[in-house]
Amino acid sequence: MVSYVIRRLFQAILVMLVVAFVSFSMFTYAGDPVNNMVGQEASRADREALRERLGLNDPFVVQFGRFVGRAVQGEFGISYQLQRPVEDLISERMPATLELVFVSAVLALATGIPLGVYCGIHRHSWVSRVLLTVSLIGVSLPTFVIGIFLIYLFAVHLGWLPSFGRGETVRLGWWSTGFLTPSGLLALIMPSITLSLFQTTLIMRLVRAEMLEVMRTDYIKFARARGLSDRAVNFGHALKNTLVPVITIAGLNIGALIAFSIITETVFQWPGMGLLFIQAVSFADVPIMSAYLVMVAFVFVTINLIVDLLYYAVDPRLSVDKGAAAGRPG
Amino acid sequence: MSYDAPSALAPSPPARVPGLLARVFDSDLWFSFTRSPVVIVAALVTALYVLAAVFAPWIAPQNPFDPAELSLIDSFTAPAWTAGGMPEYLLGTDDQGRDILSTLIYGARISLLVGFAAVLFSATLGILLGVTAGYVGGGFESIVMRTADVQLTVPGILVALMIDGVARTTMPRELHDQIAIYVVIFAIGVSDWPQYARVTRGATMVEKGKEYVQAARVIGIHPALIMLRHILPNVMGPVLVLATIGLALAIIAEATLSFLGVGVPPTTPSLGTLIRVGNNFLFSGEWWITFFPCLALVFLVLSVNLLGDWLRDALNPRLR
Numbered sequence: 001m002v003s004y005v006i007r008r009l010f011q012a013i014l015v016m017l018v019v020a021f022v023s024f025s026m027f028t029y030a031g032d033p034v035n036n037m038v039g040q041e042a043s044r045a046d047r048e049a050l051r052e053r054l055g056l057n058d059p060f061v062v063q064f065g066r067f068v069g070r071a072v073q074g075e076f077g078i079s080y081q082l083q084r085p086v087e088d089l090i091s092e093r094m095p096a097t098l099e100l101v102f103v104s105a106v107l108a109l110a111t112g113i114p115l116g117v118y119c120g121i122h123r124h125s126w127v128s129r130v131l132l133t134v135s136l137i138g139v140s141l142p143t144f145v146i147g148i149f150l151i152y153l154f155a156v157h158l159g160w161l162p163s164f165g166r167g168e169t170v171r172l173g174w175w176s177t178g179f180l181t182p183s184g185l186l187a188l189i190m191p192s193i194t195l196s197l198f199q200t201t202l203i204m205r206l207v208r209a210e211m212l213e214v215m216r217t218d219y220i221k222f223a224r225a226r227g228l229s230d231r232a233v234n235f236g237h238a239l240k241n242t243l244v245p246v247i248t249i250a251g252l253n254i255g256a257l258i259a260f261s262i263i264t265e266t267v268f269q270w271p272g273m274g275l276l277f278i279q280a281v282s283f284a285d286v287p288i289m290s291a292y293l294v295m296v297a298f299v300f301v302t303i304n305l306i307v308d309l310l311y312y313a314v315d316p317r318l319s320v321d322k323g324a325a326a327g328r329p330g
Numbered sequence: 331m332s333y334d335a336p337s338a339l340a341p342s343p344p345a346r347v348p349g350l351l352a353r354v355f356d357s358d359l360w361f362s363f364t365r366s367p368v369v370i371v372a373a374l375v376t377a378l379y380v381l382a383a384v385f386a387p388w389i390a391p392q393n394p395f396d397p398a399e400l401s402l403i404d405s406f407t408a409p410a411w412t413a414g415g416m417p418e419y420l421l422g423t424d425d426q427g428r429d430i431l432s433t434l435i436y437g438a439r440i441s442l443l444v445g446f447a448a449v450l451f452s453a454t455l456g457i458l459l460g461v462t463a464g465y466v467g468g469g470f471e472s473i474v475m476r477t478a479d480v481q482l483t484v485p486g487i488l489v490a491l492m493i494d495g496v497a498r499t500t501m502p503r504e505l506h507d508q509i510a511i512y513v514v515i516f517a518i519g520v521s522d523w524p525q526y527a528r529v530t531r532g533a534t535m536v537e538k539g540k541e542y543v544q545a546a547r548v549i550g551i552h553p554a555l556i557m558l559r560h561i562l563p564n565v566m567g568p569v570l571v572l573a574t575i576g577l578a579l580a581i582i583a584e585a586t587l588s589f590l591g592v593g594v595p596p597t598t599p600s601l602g603t604l605i606r607v608g609n610n611f612l613f614s615g616e617w618w619i620t621f622f623p624c625l626a627l628v629f630l631v632l633s634v635n636l637l638g639d640w641l642r643d644a645l646n647p648r649l650r
Contacts, residue, residue: 015480026496136639140632142582144589145624148609152621156613163613252483259485266590281495281592289495300483 008308012301017068019297023290024067076291081283086291090273095175096166097272100264101257103188104196109250111196112203119204120211120242121234131204138201143260147194147267154190162187164269195264199253206249210242244311251307255300362644372636379630383439390432395598409618422618425611430618433604434626440600441630444515445581449573451519452580456526457569461557463527464534475531478524486521487583493517494592507595514593518583525572533565567645574638578631585627601627 058066070076076086119128155163167183169176178184214220215238223233262274269275273292280288363369382389409422409430422430459478463471481489497513498506506513537543538561546556587593588602589609596603601623608620 015483018480026499136635137628137632140578140582140635141628142585142589142631144586144605145628148605148612148620148624152612152617156617255483256485259488262487262491263586263590278491278590278592281491281498281590284495284499286499289492289499293492296488297484304483 005309008305012305015301016294016297020068020071020294021064023293024064026286026290026293071294076294077287079280079285079288081280081285081288086287089276089288090291090295091174093271093273093276095177096270097258097261097265097274099178100188100191100195100261100270100272101254103192104199104257104261105250105254107192107196108199108203108253112200113207113246115200116204116207117211117234117239119208120215120238123212128208132208135201135204138197141197143194143198143263144267146197147190147264150190150194151267161190163190166271191264191268191270194267195257195261198260199250199257202253203246203250207242207246210245211238214238214241247310248307251303251310252300255296255303258296258299359644362640366640369636369640372633372640375629375633376637379438379633380442382435383442386435386439390429390435392429392432394428394432394436422616422622424608424616424619430622433599434601434622437599437601437604437623438626438630440511440594440598441581441584441602441627444511444518444584444594444600445577447515448518448522448580448584449576451515452522452576453526453569453573455519456523457530457562457565459523460527460530461534461561461565464531465538465553465557465561471531474527478527481521482524482528486518486579487586489521490514490517490583490587491590491592493520494587498592507597510593510595511598514584514587517587518580521583522576522579525576526569529568529572530565533568534561537561537564571638571642571645574634574641578634578638581627581631581634601630 074087076090078084079086079089082089115131119131122128151163154161162183165187166178167185167187168181169178169184170180171177178188220233220238223237228236258274261270261272262278264270265272265274266278273295276288277292279285280292363373387393424430424433459474463474494513494517497517501509534557543556543560546560551560584593584600585602585605588600589606591606594600594603596607599607604623605620605627608616608623611617611619
């Protein structure tokens with residue numbers, strides 16, 4: 001177990017280094033940083049001085065080391081376009097994105113799992129057929145199309161919900177939350193539904209498939225033969241064993257939610273990191289782009305790590321197998 | 331980069347001249363195809379899109395990119411069946427007086443072109459790396475597969491956005507606008523290769539141990555030839571499924587990039603660009619400018635997805 005954790009940690013650090021390298025190369029080779037910082041009229045000597053001061057004349061390895069060192073402390077330089085430290089911009093925008101992602105994840109799990117269980121148990125009922133068809137349509141609907149339809153229906157046509165922004169927010173220290181005001185909660189409804197719909201269909205289909213798989217196994221038949229109630233068999237035996245892949249996918253998809261929040265935030269003009277990032281991409285604002293890349297990769301790697309370690313908690317077979325495998329030389 | 335890619339979607343047995351059609355009609359795949367009406371409809375819709383895209387200049391009522399054919403007086407015309415509609419503009423017009431139906435047909439053309447090209451690109455790259463990794467093994471294999479693992483942890487759309495962003499920073503704006511469509515194809519293609527690499531590597535490792543490969547080895551055929559002529563045809567089944575689903579994903583990815591304003595430029599709009607542009611008029615009541623491109627996109631993706639789902643079930647006997 002310990003050696004497995006150490007090996008996974010080592011892997012995670014390696015992945016982060018690779019991502020940091022990519023993002024550093026973007027910094028260094030995508031356009032001349034000096035040109036981006038000074039105007040046209042700067043003299044050659046000025047440029048050279050700035051170059052020396054920024055350490056751009058140092059060997060590659062030294063520069064990369066410095067980049068990693070500063071990234072670890074959360075420093076990513078100054079945004080070209082907004083002329084402010086990137087870490088400030090990101091920490092300003094982070095609460096908006098995280099609240100949106102949190103609500104969407106809860107929504108997706110709270111609707112996806114029950115629907116999936118229902119479709120798995122009542123395989124041939126017409127309700128599950130309808131749900132499956134609807135879920136295929138859900139997979140085929142791009143996120144932004146869902147958002148546009150919702151906006152047209154509930155904001156333009158009916159005028160019930162705000163179509164953009166977060167509403168009023170309350171500051172708790174550096175964190176600004178929309179959970180505490182009525183307008184903030186109203187503003188959350190459409191973006192979180194938009195963001196969670198795809199995940200809901202995904203989780204529903206996954207739970208259904210896993211339930212069907214488990215239902216065929218001998219121990220379920222045996223549990224039924226023992227005369228256990230349907231409830232005990234379905235939820236105590238079957239659902240419990242479908243949860244390993246569900247935890248994996250749901251965990252990994254928190255990362256996907258953060259990535260897809262870029263789209264949702266654009267549709268609803270939600271002032272989060274995604275909107276910041278997409279503006280950075282269209283203005284070629286490299287410091288923000290590379291900071292976002294590193295940060296999202298960090299979230300992904302952390303979630304991956306947690307999911308892998310959670311396996312042990314959920315599936316006792318793994319700790320035996322992996323423990324034996326790790327004990328073997330080679 | 332051409333429209334011959336659809337043939338990859340149809341079941342294509344090895345080309346033996348006698349009885350090729352007979353073999354197609356005799357296959358399990360054809361049997362299951364004729365038995366599912368939903369799939370037939372999906373195939374027809376997809377075929378319709380492809381035909382409309384290929385023959386766009388002859389089908390579309392007007393050429394929406396020829397300023398001589400546009401009249402600004404007709405801009406913001408509502409669809410023909412609503413109040414204020416004109417019969418010559420079935421689905422209405424946009425802010426520049428372009429016929430929506432025509433922009434849809436031309437837009438689907440760009441969307442499909444990018445989709446097919448991106449799938450072709452990522453499938454080629456993934457198969458090449460996957461088969462080689464599976465066959466050669468060793469250090470090459472672990473480098474390729476670890477790279478794939480790392481990339482798979484990040485959603486494709488993010489990888490595509492990053493590639494597009496880097497292209498934007500490294501190129502001057504005019505140049506980038508000119509080659510934007512190739513950048514998008516490259517970005518989407520690169521973002522999806524690990525799927526193909528994983529599947530073909532697994533299949534290659536199975537095939538590698540079989541007798542026909544060993545026999546080919548023994549008589550001294552070059553490894554590259556073994557991979558190309560002997561292993562490749564036997565690992566194409568799952569690739570077909572991946573490619574079909576990948577086409578739907580690529581079309582969505584392109585539409586998403588264009589919607590975010592970092593994809594295909596407005597001078598050659600795809601469905602995503604049209605939705606982005608139309609979205610600006612949603613609040614002023616001109617709903618049709620964005621609604622019909624949305625609908626066209628959803629129908630296209632849905633039918634390709636249905637085809638992919640069917641293909642996966644039909645080629646996987648375990649699920650029957």
